[in-house]
Amino acid sequence: MKPLWMRSQMLPRLRRSGLALQVVLLLCLVAAPVEVLAQKLCFRDITGLPGTPAAPTTDGTVDGDPGWNNAFRYRFGNGTDMPHAAVQGLRSDTHLYLSFEVNNDPSFDTSDVIVLAFSTGRADGFHRVLLYPLPPAVGNVKNSIVGGIDYFTGTRSGGTVTWGQKIHNPSFITARLATSGAATSLKSWSVEMQLEFPNESCCEFESANNSCCGSFDLPLQGDFGFFVAILQVDSKGTPVEDDDDAVPFPWPPRPPGKPDLDPWDVETTTPPPNEWGLANLGGSGCGGLSFKSTDIKSNNKTDSLINLTPGSENIFSVDVKNDSASPAEQVSPTFKIANFGIVDPNFGPWAALPAPLPPPKNIPGNTPSTTFKTGPWILSTTERAQYQTHPHQCIYVELDANPGPGKVVNFVNRSAYRNMDFGEEASVFERTATIDTRGFSQRIDEKPLPGCKPVYRMELVTSPTVREQIVSTPDGVQHQEEMSLLYHGYLQTKRIIRIKEKDYRVKLPVASYGYNVVHSRPATEEEKRSAQSGEKPMVAQKEFVGSAREPFKPEELIPGQHWNVATTLQDSSRPPTPPNCPGLKVTIPPAGRPGEGPKSQVITMEIPQDEAVLLGTRAEYQDKPTQPPLSGCGCKRAGQTAGSTAMLGLLALGFLSNRRRRGKNE
Incomplete structure (x- = not known):
């Protein structure tokens, strides 16, 4: 058996079908909730790239814009190579530039909001921006208007900042939007914005309404206070108000055990300024x-x-x-x-x-x-x-x-x-992941019933996507279908964030994990001709080294009818539950109808403190896709799970991390 570390064209071939099924685990980046030693972001001077030494183009499309060279970049990591969000920043002599990239958003919600706050060091030197990126009924767009921008100035007295009257869509702030994935379960959007520094002509023209003069008078030397948060909102439109939730991504990150504002009214307050981070305009101590x-x-x-x-x-x-x-x-x-x-x-x-x-x-x-x-x-x-x-x-x-x-x-x-x-030959990919609640008590204060342990309510949102490529390899032209399957974990809380006078339940992102599974076979003559004609471009094969996989492009995506994917409850690890106390509960909805390809799921779990759940993932590529049931026949494929709710009995197990393998004779 050839190990997975060999080049991808040397990977073992499936004995059952003579096809190659490769597996790679998505690489991870996660900002751990550690003690903050020093949190500082630096807006450096624009440098661009040789031949294009210009500022970023403010059109909402961040990827590929050479203007962002030399920017700071902070990722809100989640445990996979696609972070939930990222922020970048630069400066020129006249403007401050910021970009925001957001992934895994369940909806294009008009209440999604970016919160920015600045403190110049003076008692009257506080500035706050609320940028609502998504206008109503937005689809896939580029260089689009944003939903709206509100600007406030503030004055500090003691530890409290009093914010003044709102200025809507001020002239000195420009922002544009780009979106993608409108037809998918988890969507992406990005915003590029520029904030104009004060200038004499602007002040003469608009000083009456304070829409420019004195705005963003950030110190050229030394540090200033800075806070940013991206709030990802999902208004589900159900009669149950608690169904609507908001996921916050703040910088600086909250340290363990530090309570959040509850409730946090985004339009009237920010966290206390002494909890903000620091930033500067490229002065001393910049970077890190x-x-x-x-x-x-x-x-x-x-x-x-x-x-x-x-x-x-x-x-x-x-x-x-x-x-x-x-x-x-x-x-x-x-x-x-x-x-x-x-x-x-x-x-x-x-x-x-x-x-x-x-x-x-x-x-x-x-x-x-x-x-x-x-x-x-x-x-x-x-x-x-x-x-x-x-x-x-x-x-x-x-x-x-x-x-x-x-x-x-x-x-x-x-x-x-x-x-x-470690890679081994397999015709069916199976993996078990551990969902561990230890440490959650540092993130939320869950009040238990008398005599019981706290119970943590989690959501695990799956995001499967499949792409098709024609790949040139030393062994010839190959047809590849690559499935990316991500699991995004969120911890439900009873905290409230208020946006536009509406309450949203806070969900905290805890981590994510995921798999990439690649199925290869020799390309047909028709597929080769299609690649040669440019109808389906051919790509060169790269070393099979995990997260070096390139992002999926929209034109590569297919429904993936050949793939059968299932997530199942494998086991749990916990001591006996006292009488009349809530125990473990896991609900796994179906992952789509047969023959339609894998669909997103929202797996819900109620897990007592210091306990764990083991979830299994099974992915199989079938040469002949399962045909969807005829409309109205009420049929379903034998063995297809229609969803399950598990209330487990008592069973104490050690923590596992295991993958079962099926050989050629199974």
Whole structure:
């Protein structure tokens, strides 16, 4: 059997059908809820790229715009290579530029809102912007108007800011919108905006209504207070008001155990200014340390794999970027290993990687890459047996620093994790993920019934997409169908966010996980001709190395009728539930009708504190797609699950992270 770390054209062929089924786990980036050491974002000068040294084009399309070169970029990670959101920022002599990219939005809701707040350091130097990105009935658009912009100035007295009268659609703020995925279950949108700094002519023209003069008079030197939040709203339109919810993505991130505003009326208040982060216009201390999931590597041929071969040395590394002009002193990483699934890195069952840690290093300013390497880890016989049974692990890396007295090390992204996996021949892909509630008590204060443990209510939203490509390989032209299956986890709370005088229940994003499964076969002559004519462009095959997969393009997407996907409850791990106390409950709706391809699901779970659920994923590619039932016949395919609600009996199990494999004789 050939291991997965070989080049993709050398991957094993399926014995059952003579076709190749490849599996890659999506790489992950997650901002862990760790103690905040220093939170600062820096709006640097516009540099563009050689030949295009211009400012970003404010048309809503962020991807591919060279104007965003040299911008800070903060990702609201979720555990996959598609973050829930990202923010970028730049400056010129006349404008502040910001971009916002949002994914996995269940609806284009007109109450989605971006909150920006600035503090110049003066008591009367507070500014707030509410940008509603989505106009009514929007579909897939580019360079579109946004839903609306409201601007406020404020004055601080003690710890409270009093905000003045609203100015609607001020002339000194420009924003444009782009959207995609209108016909899909989870949608994406992006906004580019520019905020004009005060200028003399503007003040002379518009000083009467304060729509320009004195606005965004941010200090050219030193830091100013800065807060940003993206609120993703889903108004379901049901008679039950509690069904409507809002998912907040704030910067700086909330530290563990720190209560949020409850209720938070977005139009009248912000979090207290002493909880905001810092920003500057490219002055001293600008930038900081960052790394992403693909910067975490092993020393194996495919750098997302751990080698089980007896006597093999596994060495892990992380490449850290310092885009600050200031040096970062005594920086050190820690490496941890954990079961795959939704696990809180700070509180979940993560174990120290059994390899010598690298010593601390001083990272000079403006250094694109500094590598930290562990010592070798040679798996023992017991460890090899364990990881053969649990073939998938995540490697989690967290940075820390111990600078000298009076010195600060800024972190843009302080932590990330990457999936490390082993591949084996299989005609059916099956994987089990752990949904772990340990640590949730640090995020919400759930009041239990007397004598009972708190019960956490979770939603797991699936997002399956399938793309079709004609791929040129050394073995010939191949037809590939690649399915991306993401699971996004949210924790329901009783907190309230009020937007446009309406209350929304707060859902907290906890993490996500996902899989990419690729099915290959030789292309037919008709498919080859189609590729040669340009009707279906041919792409070159790349090394099969996990998250290096390119994003799916809208023109590549297909319904995926050949794919059968199912999520099932495998097991749970919990002590006995006391009498009259709520226990575990998991509801899994159907994943679409046969023959229609995989559809999005909302899996709901009620899990008592410190307990876990094991969810299995099964994906199979069928040569002949299942035919959908005839309209009105009431038929369904044998074995097709019509949805299930499980109330489990008592069963105490250890945590698992396992994939079952079916061989050619099954």
